[in-house]
Amino acid sequence: MSKTQTQLNPAPRYKRVLLKISGEALMGNREYGLDPDMVAQIARDVGAVRALGIDVCLVVGGGNIFRGVSVAAAGMERASADYMGMLATVINALALQNALEQIQVDTRVQTAIPMDTVAEPYIRRRAERHMEKGRVVIFAAGTGNPYFTTDTAAALRASEMGCDVLLKGTKVDGVYDADPEKNPDAKRYERLGYMRVLTDDLGVMDHAAISLARENQIPILVFSIYRPGAFAEVLSGNGCYTLVKDED
Template identity: 55%
Template sequence: MATPKYRRIVLKLSGEALMGDQSFGIAPDIIQYVADEIRSVTAMGVEVAVVVGGGNIFRGIAASSYNMDRASADHMGMLATVINSLALQDAMEQKGVVTRVQTAISMHEVAEPYILRRAVRHLEKGRVVIFAAGTGNPYFTTDTAAVLRGQEVHAEILLKATKVSGLYTADPVVHSDAELIPEISYMEVLERQLRVMDMTAISLAMDNDLPLVVFNLSDAGSMKRIVCGETVGSLIRN
């Protein structure tokens, strides 16, 4: 068995990644696939925390453009992340992986409240912890929540799962000559305004020296290869 390079990681999973070929909602085969990918990493003894978005169900910033109050829209988006988190928890536990969902908004009947020391204890016991409801505050994205939680639990690296193989010099869908950027600094990402994450998340990761890998979720085994120290996707660090 390969030896993992990292002991504790945070996976940022967008809501859109759970849609598959659908235009809305959760694709059962995709969420089972994601659960298998996470299980392959936990099987090596790596502690895994997950932050899930809610864009496949409701996106607050989009709704606010239709004259909905931004705070109300963002709170609805947070609830969407809870739905995705509970679905992922169910898929994980069907595969024998003990999982806990912690939410930044109290809803005791369906999930634990976010308590840092309890989250760390779960990780130490080998449980996957899914952080739902973002930071619990409007105007902050789940990207920022992923960096924040990563810092709080002392994760060694943040993995951002996307639909592309990493950062490119241009949009690879539009520009066939776009080249993959294997490694780049956070400052360059900010200067070039590369939209891998929102600027708040990038700045927070840079200030706290948290490395980030952007990779294609659909490449089976990519998470495991990253955790084992292989070069996959694009690495962003100071």
């Protein structure tokens, strides 16, 4: 474990990747909603990876607008709260689509809850075709079912799309043994096995998402989405991140 940059060369050649972006990442330094500058930065980073010839798809959360679990804990019926959270992810997806198209990146939004006026319904083969044509596909509304997080939706879509890796963009540059914002001595893991993440409850993603990635042998890269250019950098095997995969 080290705070130095991770070097895991030779870097694998990824042909298709899925980036999971939390709703909180879209807030930037705000307390609520969308930070246009942060949305634009993420769009530029996605565009830079797409320019490398890598197929890119995204799953976006909605916690910057509405967090179903928190509201359910406050007394709202869980399924209704989760559906409201799914609608929040659609707002974020449309914001990302707009930012990507402003830099001439062809984009499609597909939603797990049909809403044909604003986006396509999720159809796996259509999504694959979009990526084959060089379009970035944004998957919104989670899995379309309550009680499942957008982390689980990311692992599910990565499996369905045949992605080589699932990336989770967070506020910190990997997985630590303690909260690095509270403990300056926290150490970053460079590699972790799926079972270590599950048994130690490290909070990389929820257990359903980790288990699904493990079952389908999809590595998970955890990195900081806040640092411009980090998305392309970690795909080359450089920069700071944590790699989660089966132990060699």
